[in-house]
Amino acid sequence: MSTLTSAAQILKVEALTVRFGGLAALTNVSLAVPAGEIRGIIGPNGAGKSTFFNCLTGVLRPTSGRILFNGENIAGLPPHRVSRKAIARSYQITNILPGATVLENVRIASQSRRHNWSMLRHHRAFTDVIDRARAVLADVGLAQKEDEIASNLSHGEQRNLEIGIALATEPKLLCLDEPTAGMSVTETQATVELIRRIARDLTILIVEHDMEVVMGLAQTITVLNYGEVLAEGPPAEIQANPRVQEVYLKT
């Protein structure tokens, strides 16, 4: 499957293992994601998807194994250092600032990437930051709402704002954790289109339970089960894989 040179693999996970006492949350998980791909991560409850994301973004320190991002091992780095490496993550529980406007939410994220929290200049002096923020809002479909207070947005809009905040940090790798959870069918469709739009310049990892979403978006899918990689391949292959069906339908 891997006809790529390792230079084109933006993310390479090698034998990632996470153990909590006697419980193995992840066992020997290996995968390689080429730059620019949308990779879906699926698996039944308890398969280790969240644990995997937590390792990638520095929230959790793996017991063993390596996570090579652009060739550099980031396993065990704390979250703020991981973020500096251009990996961003959206969360299941929204992390937006409810009292700030939509533009401010994104501007703050963008500023953190570009200007290291300089305290002495007024924020309006950073025109590049504001331009970047507006560009992100256009990408996530919230350009019309830039002055709206974030808590006034609908649930779907808030989750898209969350993606915008992650985007504003100019990541090379974007990890989306169940981005359509709790959304209606229309909101889901809007988010799927959003992800397609932003995927052009990014590598995206997406954990999802909604099969239509993940099968429609991902170029390659990795299936986890009980902390191990069960199967990997393009959507059609995964859907035709009897072992994967077994795991989901418990037949």
Added chain:
Amino acid sequence: MLVLDNVDAHYGKSHVLHGVSIEVRAGEVVGLLGRNGVGKTTTLKAIMGMARRTGGRITFEGRDLHGVPPHGLAGLGIAWVPEERRIFRLLTVLENLRTGLDRPGVTPARREELLEKVYAYFPILKERRNQAGGTLSGGEQQMLAIARAMVLEPKIILLDEPTEGLMPRMVAQIQEIVHALHREGVAILLVEQNVPLTLDAAGRVYIMEKGTVRHHASSAELRADQRVIHEYLGV
């Protein structure tokens, strides 16, 4: 007996249930299937008054549940076995059961009877009756959660993913218990992701996706044509 009529529910801003209509008749075992995150647990929580119902009606034996305080549902005959089991960890097994046994209107003799009955179903609970709930294994906690519901002498049990995280041997045991409860005439609304168990235990099944009911059929029909199951639960 239990009727959800076009129910909408919200968690904060998130519109999680859209026009859910489900019915469970007296003595029936009804299955509620669907992938993770589709709203199955939320449906049970809406019945228990724990999710904000923003549309539709939920009635039990003809009585609208809106306005019934959360602690009134057990008295009406509705018992809940939540997904996380929610055993009172610092209470002993016996004390956990007593939270259900010590109801008004239950004579001491009847309490003894009910206790003996659940001990007969779950001998391990009798063995561990003075042990703290938190020290029980996952399977034992599940049994305790079901026993705790049984001593309420309910008309319906809302059973949320009872086999999740359990070993196959325990899954078979749970299946047995669901059958036994059905024989006793207790209605069950069984939320599950385990398809074979649900098709075996339930007469009718609702399938949910993205906060709404997408399909409703008898188990026989679903067993005969597996495509529906594959579509909504498979990959």
Added chain:
Amino acid sequence: MDQILIQTLHGLVNGMVLAMVASGLTLIFGIMDIVNFAHGDLLMLGAFVGASVLGVTGNYWLALLAAAVVIAVLGAALQVTTLRPLIGRDPLTTILATFGVSLVLQKYALWQWGPSVRQISEPVRGDFTLFHLQYPWYRIVTAILAGLIIAALWLFLKYGKFGIWIRATTQDRVMAQAMGIPVPLVYTAVFAIGSAMAAASGVLFGPFAGVTQTMGFDFTLRAFIVVVVGGMGNLGGSILASIFVSLLEAYAAIVVSPAQAVIVSFIVLVLTMLFRPTGLFVPTPK
């Protein structure tokens, strides 16, 4: 040496009274997450009620009982009217509410009983002799009574049906409701029990220093310190902490004035927050 012995007795006796107050406070906090700033004032009102009943009947035990009952009812009424409507809101709201209640109770006491100090005469006269020292009997009796009342509370929580309801509600309110336990009633009852214990403490403590409207404050302060040091919501912990802190204060009073000895309690509080914030007498959390 004599000093140390006397102070040990002081510490133990004060510790037992404080334990009674703290038990009520920690019970209320453990089940309802309510920080009851009015707790010491319930103690104060209990002392006043006790003083009045004693004045009328001359019977100390009747005064003790009456104070507990009256303040239990008052506590229940307070909870239903001011605290129940605030359930589920920002915790700051309940703190402000109980603080407001505290002020109201103090002013009420001033209005009702006037500014002069009331007396509660001790139930048992005479001193008992320990080695060559004299120590008042009634203080010993107070400590024993406090101990008995706390033991009764413990037994009630452990064995009674209501005790199970209280413990279940404390651990998982939502599941307790699902089991049919009438949680609003349990909340009111716990507040009443806490109030009754505070009131009884007030009557027990009355003979020590007289009854004034501001006597509650010191108790509220120390009770909070002790609840934190003992582990919030931990009944056994707050009892041990009460005795520990009271002993330390009593020994400190050998060296500095009693008014300054309270600093010791604060030092213990700060150290606890820094090094064992879940409580000194709580097993190390994993």
